[in-house]
Amino acid sequence: xxxxxxxxxxxxxxxxxxxxxxxxxxxxxxxxxxxxxxxxxxxxxxxxxxxxxxxxxxxxxxxxxxxxxxxxxxxxxxxxxxxxxxxxxxxxxxxxxxxxxxxxxxxxxxxxxxxxxxxxxxxxxxxxxxxxxxxxxxxxxxxxxxxxxxxxxxxxxxxxxxxxxxxxxxxxxxxxxxxxxxxxxxxxxxxxxxxxxxxxxxxxxxxxxxxxxxxxxxxxxxxxxxxxxxxxxxxxxxxxxxxxxxxxxxxxxxxxxxxxxxxxxxxxxxxxxxxxxxxxxxxxxxxxxxxxxxxxxxxxxxxxxxxxxxxxxxxxxxxxxxxxxxxxxxxxxxxxxxxxxx
Amino acid sequence: xxxxxxxxxxxxxxxxxxxxxxxxxxxxxxxxxxxxxxxxxxxxxxxxxxxxxxxxxxxxxxxxxxxxxxxxxxxxxxxxxxxxxxxxxxxxxxxxxxxxxxxxxxxxxxxxxxxxxxxxxxxxxxxxxxxxxxxxxxxxxxxxxxxxxxxxxxxxxxxxxxxxxxxxxxxxxxxxxxxxxxxxxxxxxxxxxxxxxxxxxxxxxxxxxxxxxxxxxxxxxxxxxxxxxxxxxxxxxxxxxxxxxxxxxxxxxxxxxxxxxxxxxxxxxxxxxxxxxxxxxxxxxxxxxxxxxxxxxxxxxxxxxxxxxxxxxxxxxxxxxxxxxxxxxxxxxxxxxxxxxx
DNA sequence: GCCGTGCCCCAAACCGCTTTGGATATCCGC
DNA sequence: GCGGATATCCAAAGCGGTTTGGGGCACGGC
Numbered sequence: 118x119x120x121x122x123x124x125x126x127x128x129x130x131x132x133x134x135x136x137x138x139x140x141x142x143x144x145x146x147x148x149x150x151x152x153x154x155x156x157x158x159x160x161x162x163x164x165x166x167x168x169x170x171x172x173x174x175x176x177x178x179x180x181x182x183x184x185x186x187x188x189x190x191x192x193x194x195x196x197x198x199x200x201x202x203x204x205x206x207x208x209x210x211x212x213x214x215x216x217x218x219x220x221x222x223x224x225x226x227x228x229x230x231x232x233x234x235x236x237x238x239x240x241x242x243x244x245x246x247x248x249x250x251x252x253x254x255x256x257x258x259x260x261x262x263x264x265x266x267x268x269x270x271x272x273x274x275x276x277x278x279x280x281x282x283x284x285x286x287x288x289x290x291x292x293x294x295x296x297x298x299x300x301x302x303x304x305x306x307x308x309x310x311x312x313x314x315x316x317x318x319x320x321x322x323x324x325x326x327x328x329x330x331x332x333x334x335x336x337x338x339x340x341x342x343x344x345x346x347x348x349x350x351x352x353x354x355x356x357x358x359x360x361x362x363x364x365x366x367x368x369x370x371x372x373x374x375x376x377x378x379x380x381x382x383x384x385x386x387x388x389x390x391x392x393x394x395x396x397x398x399x400x401x402x403x404x405x406x407x408x409x410x411x412x413x414x415x416x417x418x419x420x421x422x423x424x425x426x427x428x429x430x431x432x433x434x435x436x437x438x439x440x441x442x443x444x445x446x447x448x449x450x451x452x453x454x455x456x457x458x459x
Numbered sequence: 460x461x462x463x464x465x466x467x468x469x470x471x472x473x474x475x476x477x478x479x480x481x482x483x484x485x486x487x488x489x490x491x492x493x494x495x496x497x498x499x500x501x502x503x504x505x506x507x508x509x510x511x512x513x514x515x516x517x518x519x520x521x522x523x524x525x526x527x528x529x530x531x532x533x534x535x536x537x538x539x540x541x542x543x544x545x546x547x548x549x550x551x552x553x554x555x556x557x558x559x560x561x562x563x564x565x566x567x568x569x570x571x572x573x574x575x576x577x578x579x580x581x582x583x584x585x586x587x588x589x590x591x592x593x594x595x596x597x598x599x600x601x602x603x604x605x606x607x608x609x610x611x612x613x614x615x616x617x618x619x620x621x622x623x624x625x626x627x628x629x630x631x632x633x634x635x636x637x638x639x640x641x642x643x644x645x646x647x648x649x650x651x652x653x654x655x656x657x658x659x660x661x662x663x664x665x666x667x668x669x670x671x672x673x674x675x676x677x678x679x680x681x682x683x684x685x686x687x688x689x690x691x692x693x694x695x696x697x698x699x700x701x702x703x704x705x706x707x708x709x710x711x712x713x714x715x716x717x718x719x720x721x722x723x724x725x726x727x728x729x730x731x732x733x734x735x736x737x738x739x740x741x742x743x744x745x746x747x748x749x750x751x752x753x754x755x756x757x758x759x760x761x762x763x764x765x766x767x768x769x770x771x772x773x774x775x776x777x778x779x780x781x782x783x784x785x786x787x788x789x790x791x792x793x794x795x796x797x798x799x800x801x
Numbered sequence: 802g803c804c805g806t807g808c809c810c811c812a813a814a815c816c817g818c819t820t821t822g823g824a825t826a827t828c829c830g831c
Numbered sequence: 832g833c834g835g836a837t838a839t840c841c842a843a844a845g846c847g848g849t850t851t852g853g854g855g856c857a858c859g860g861c
Contacts, residue, residue, distance in 0.1 A: 118574070119846095119847060119848080120847065120848060120849095121847075121848090129810080130810065130811045130812075131811090131847090131848080131849090131851080132810075132811055132812080132849085133809080133811070134814095135848070135849060135850085136810090136849090136850095138819055139849085142808095143808080143809065143810075144808095144810080145808075145809060145810090148809080148810085160570065160574070162570070162571050162574040162575055163575070163847080163848065164512075164574070164575060164576045164846085164847055164848065165518065165575040165577045165845070165848095165849090166508060166511045166512040166575075166576050166577070166846080166847075167512050167816090167848040167849090168847080168848055168849080169508045169816095169848090169849075170506075170508045170509050170512050170815095170816050170817070170818090170846085170848075170849095171815080171816055171848045171849045172816085172848085172849065173816075175508065177556070180557075180810070182541075182542060182545060189759075191538045191539050191542045191739075191740050192741070193537070193538065193739075193741040195538050196533045196534070196535065196537050196538040197533050199524075199557065200524060200533045200559065203524060203557065203558075203559030204559065206559070207559050207560075207561065212556055212557070212558055212577065213556070213557035213558070213559070214519070214554055214555070214556055214557070215522075215541065215545065215554070215555035215556070215557050216545075216548065216554055216555070217542065217545030217548070217555070218549075219549065228502070228504070229504050231506070232460070232502070232503075232504040232506075233504055233506065233507040233508075233515050233621075234505045234506045234507055234508050234817095235508070235554065240839085277638065299848030303847080336595055339741070339742050340741070341742065341743065342713070342742060342743070343743055343745065343746055347746070352511065368742065370464050371684070373731060374717075375716075378720050393722070397533075397535075398533050399533060399534070399535040399681070399682070399710065400535070400683065400684060400710065401683065401684070401685055403685065403773070404685055404689070418533075440813090461816095461817060461818085462817065462818060462819095463817075463818090471840080471841090472840070472841045472842075473818080473819090473841090474816085474819085474820080474840075474841055474842080474843095475841070476822090477818070477819060477820085477839055478819090478840090481819085483820095484838095485838080485839065485840075486838095486839070486840080487838075487839060487840090490839080490840085505817080505818070506816090506817055506818070508817075508818090508820055509816070509817035509818040509819090509846090510814085510817080510819080511818090511846095512816090512817080512818070512819095512846050512848085513817075513818040513819040513820085513845080513846055514818080514819065514846085515846075548837070576847095646856080
């Protein structure tokens, strides 16, 4: 069922039918009525491929999953972020094009994606401090918004980020205020910009409290339960052991809790834990109103929605100056943190 | 940089250039060489929109996230499954089109997706027993493969599934063999086909052991940590309490462990837990060689790869009869299960 | 009676590629 | 020298929409 046969069945030209369906003025109300009814009845939907070729708009946004190497860890926040973005795209008629780019082929991959015309814009995730993708995309002249920031990027670009530094300073200060002096940081991968900002916030608060940071109490790794468990287990066995942990993800915190309890210690009394919580739908911090961990909380789904909205306005007005948006994190008090043991 | 200008710059027709690039015979080796070199040099990449319109193939596969309602839980296995599928699509030149379909608009949504020609095939996830989508897609004549099965579907269709019944029978038998008599099942949502099969396996093993199933020991819900915690906590406080749990996901098992330890009980001694483990990259069952839970294990990423491969062969030969593939689950022995307490 | 003015509608060009159906040139055997 | 392969190449017709640039017609004013 294409435009042509629909037009024929109505005894009209394709031009008129097209204009009628797209709300152009040059068509009488009666005709428009008739056309719309017929389209509805015959179940007409424009062929996106043709539409896209004619209009030059792909009506799709690219999201890239970096690294398709077999044992790569898929970022767990990815699903929620994309679901959030989808909520924004849907009503606007955009679809998500997911591109899995094998490590190493990235430059070529982005180039091809841009030239292929499959997408009208791109969302960049998990940037590194000097992320080459930003300059690349600027050069390719494809609208994009970065979820996160790339500290050392030269060009100005649109981004939406959580205030990582401030959130982690807040979390750490909470612990120093409680009298903790040996605080460990279980952070995300060291080459991620967000992890660097989180570390900065941590150091800032430690310094403000006049505390030294023990290098052996800082760890960077993929944010898994096992990382939290293994790192905490090791640190707790050492002497002196930390009395508190700041962790970059709820999964890490769950691992820490496992190590803590395995040692016969109690969380919130013997060892305090403050975590960042991405508000993942399938991994909530306890129940509503009864959090399990003291946490900084910033729902990533919300960020997906907001990032998508920024990108859509950017696509609508590509020449507008880049926009920036900083999302704050809530601070939630839970039973996992308490005064430092004497 | 389109075909036309590339052809002009070479003094050839677009026909010849197209044939040269696509490996058709009607072109001399010298010309082909020249064309390929120029394409490389000028950074030519065919416009997918036009290519797609001309060939009729979209070079994209649709994956649908059901439900975009604000508080919907995004299935955590989704990310790994899609990453796996992407590994298969990539080398074949296919991209993933992610469609977020709001609850209720599904029928219309699939119809539009099919007619729009954006995708060459579809992967259906999380089917319900009498899933209407299967008949719908068959009617729409769009190649698709179901991850899971729909028990009551009438038509024959391609599917790939884990052997849920057998896996859960195996898990349950392990516990009955250990002498457990009161075993609880913390299952996925009751309307999911996979959850029904898992329950069937559970009941089968209980019956084989001559054990009655207490209705209050069966729970269906979203597979979150909190569900595991709350359900186990409640059950352990009741009298008689179960001595063992079978759980449908690692996250649930983590919640159960939390409840167990909160009660001062020890997992594997006072309370046994056997879980299913989807092998998510960011949520592993302990470390390699040192599992945390006794588990049935079937990596969902692998299933993504395999499902994608099935779909691609189906697209290549749409008239072949539907294919079926059953994936077994491993059984992994861990410290979370032990003899029933006396 | 003529002309300007809206109102509706349409034919045809175009988006960038593939593919069909020749066209031209070369080369072969006889 | 000539018919018929064979090897190369190309013009043009799609694919299914949008958009440009009119064209006919009725109406009103002079």
